[in-house]
Amino acid sequence: MIKAMRIGVPKEIKNHEHRVALTPAGAVLLISAGHQVVVQSKAGADSGFSDAAYEQAGALVVPDAHQAWSQDLVVKVKEPQLSEYIFLRPELTLFTYLHLAAFPELAGELLVKKVCAIGYETVQTDAGVLPLLKPMSEVAGRVAVQMGVYFLQKENGSAFPGKGCLPAGIGGAPPMHAVIVGAGNVGMNAADAAAGLGARVTLLETNESRIRQLQRETHENITVVHFSHDGFYALLPTCDLLVGATLIPGKHAAQLLNRSDLRLMQPGSVFVDVSIDQGGISETSRATSYDDPVYVEEGVIHCCLPNLPAAVPQTSTSALTEATLPYIQTVAAHGVAGVLRDFPALARGINTLAGEIINPAVASTLAGKIQGTAEKTTSL
Numbered sequence: 001m002i003k004a005m006r007i008g009v010p011k012e013i014k015n016h017e018h019r020v021a022l023t024p025a026g027a028v029l030l031i032s033a034g035h036q037v038v039v040q041s042k043a044g045a046d047s048g049f050s051d052a053a054y055e056q057a058g059a060l061v062v063p064d065a066h067q068a069w070s071q072d073l074v075v076k077v078k079e080p081q082l083s084e085y086i087f088l089r090p091e092l093t094l095f096t097y098l099h100l101a102a103f104p105e106l107a108g109e110l111l112v113k114k115v116c117a118i119g120y121e122t123v124q125t126d127a128g129v130l131p132l133l134k135p136m137s138e139v140a141g142r143v144a145v146q147m148g149v150y151f152l153q154k155e156n157g158s159a160f161p162g163k164g165c166l167p168a169g170i171g172g173a174p175p176m177h178a179v180i181v182g183a184g185n186v187g188m189n190a191a192d193a194a195a196g197l198g199a200r201v202t203l204l205e206t207n208e209s210r211i212r213q214l215q216r217e218t219h220e221n222i223t224v225v226h227f228s229h230d231g232f233y234a235l236l237p238t239c240d241l242l243v244g245a246t247l248i249p250g251k252h253a254a255q256l257l258n259r260s261d262l263r264l265m266q267p268g269s270v271f272v273d274v275s276i277d278q279g280g281i282s283e284t285s286r287a288t289s290y291d292d293p294v295y296v297e298e299g300v301i302h303c304c305l306p307n308l309p310a311a312v313p314q315t316s317t318s319a320l321t322e323a324t325l326p327y328i329q330t331v332a333a334h335g336v337a338g339v340l341r342d343f344p345a346l347a348r349g350i351n352t353l354a355g356e357i358i359n360p361a362v363a364s365t366l367a368g369k370i371q372g373t374a375e376k377t378t379s380l
Contacts, residue, residue, distance in 0.1 A: 004034040005332040008071030009059075011043040014078045016290030018046035018313035021075040021096065022328075023321045024057040030325075031058040035332050040068040047317040075328055077320065078307060079106055088113040090354075093336060095328060097121055097136075098351055099277045099306075100362050101252045102287075104369040107362070110352040111370065116336050121277075122250050122359050123327060123349035130249060132327065132349075134185050135319040139309040141189030141245065144272040145178070147308070148241040149197065151270045151294055151301050152176070160296050163268035165240055168198025175200045175221075179235050181256065181281065182245035183210060183224065186274050190243045195221035202235055232256065236264035242300075244273040244281040250351075250361025257282035259298060267299035276304040 007030060009022045020043045022030075027037045037059040041051050051061045062068055069087035076096035080088065088094075088109060098119035100107040110117045120132035150156055154164035169175040178194040180187045183205035191203045196219070203218070204227040205211050214224040225231065236242070242265070246254050253275035262271075262284060273285045280286070284297040288304045290311075295302050309316035327346055331339060336353070339346050350358045357363040 004036065005073050005335075006036045006038065006071040007328070007332060008068040008074040009037065009039040009043055010065050010068040010074065010076060010084075011040040012077050013065075013081050013083065014307060014310075017078055017307050017310045019077045019307075019310055019317045019320065020044040020047050020049065020313075021077050021320070021324070023047075023317060024049055024053040024059070026321045026325045026328075027054060027057040027059045030329065030332060033329065033333065036060065036071075038062055038068055038071055040065055043068075044317070047313040049317075073328075073331060075324070079103055080109075085109050085113075088115050090114040092116070093331065094118065095120070095324075095331060097277075100351055101250060101365040102277060102279045102306075104366050107352065107357070107366050108370040111355050111357070114355045115352060116350065116354070117352045118331070118346070118349045119250075119351045119359075119362075120324060120349065122351060122362065123346055124249060125345045131345075132323050133247075135323045136309045136316065137185035137247075138189045139312060139316050139319065140274050141186040141191075141243075142193045143308040143311050144186070144243050144245075144274050144303075145190050145193040145197070145241070147293075147303050147305070147311075148178070148243065148270045148272045149176075151303060152240060152268070158294050158301075160294055160301050161268060162270060162301060163240060163266065167194065176240045177202070177235075177238050178241040178243065179232075179239040180204065180243045180245055181227065181232070182247065182275075183207075183214060184245060184247055186247070187243070187245035188214075190245060190274075191222050192219060194241070195219040199241070204232060229256070233261060233264060236261065237266070239265055240269055242269065242271040244271070244275040244285070246275050246281055247278065248361070250359055251278065251365045253278040253281050255281065255283065257284070259283055262298040262300050265298075265300050268301065269299075270301045270303065272303045274308065277306050280304060 039054045073093045093116040095118045152162035154161045167176045176199040201222040203224045
């Protein structure tokens with residue numbers, strides 16, 4: 001055990017990021033263990049948690065980001081933004097979603113500043129489970145379908161009218177055809193949401209045992225098939241909503257589509273690339289924001305929001321804290337050295353430490369992409 005730790009919770013500043021990394025209830029548990037929790041004012045407001053609620057929990061509410069960042073351990077939701085780089089320093093432990101495969105410049109900054117940076121998305125059990133990615137993946141899959149259905153409307157609040165189809169169809173009109181690539185947490189929740197709305201769903205997966213299991217258990221509107229490039233491309237002409245939901249932990253998402261492939265889809269179709277956090281599955285994918293959520297390439301409406309769960313912050317924040325709190329407690333109680341020694345699942349989440357890249361998958365993905373820094377991999 002180490003001495004009590006000072007834990008900072010800054011207000012998120014990524015575009016329309018309404019979540020917060022810790023609920024007042026989570027603060028209570030950390031404070032009861034002897035740690036100090038410092039929360040930036042208004043950090044929890046959009047998630048339904050007032051400054052008064054944090055104060056009642058025993059946290060210290062501070063007026064500016066600098067004070068929240070000036071703690072031993074900083075817990076966040078999203079990766080540090082450019083204006084937050086000034087807060088990075090050698091004695092800092094940062095625990096947040098990092099997705100460094102998509103942000104080599106941030107990785108370089110973490111190395112130069114010798115930050116111990118732990119990525120929620122790379123914490124991994126011996127069985128390969130990603131416990132801190134799971135809750136937000138479940139939310140993202142469902143929100144992806146909500147977004148897709150909205151932008152399929154002819155009147156959708158953007159400059160790009162959709163095809164104008166209803167998910168369930170009606171009368172002689174056929175239901176929407178949703179094609180979902182990847183049957184992990186994102187893909188399964190997207191498939192369930194789309195099927196629940198009455199859409200016809202084709203779910204693509206590569207793992208044969210997983211396919212057989214899903215074929216027995218999924219909704220009658222969902223057809224689970226083995227992914228092949230030819231089979232995937234054959235589905236595109238009838239696809240109204242395409243959801244990219246692939247993941248290789250720590251690595252760039254598999255590139256499955258190029259510009260010419262998109263021309264197979266009908267104008268006004270919608271592509272929601274949830275994999276944009278890891279770079280996206282298409283040559284045409286680029287991150288969007290809630291201020292400007294969609295763009296069109298080859299007639300297809302692209303929605304590539306890297307923080308889809310921010311649309312439903314009350315649900316997302318509660319689910320995120322429930323998942324992350326035991327791991328935050330472990331870091332606070334045992335320190336980084338203790339994590340490396342005794343907690344392998346959490347140790348796998350360490351991306352950078354003392355100027356080195358610790359996670360092998362992240363190191364492999366970023367090899368040659370970071371200028372002016374040493375790139376060393378330490379296997380755990």
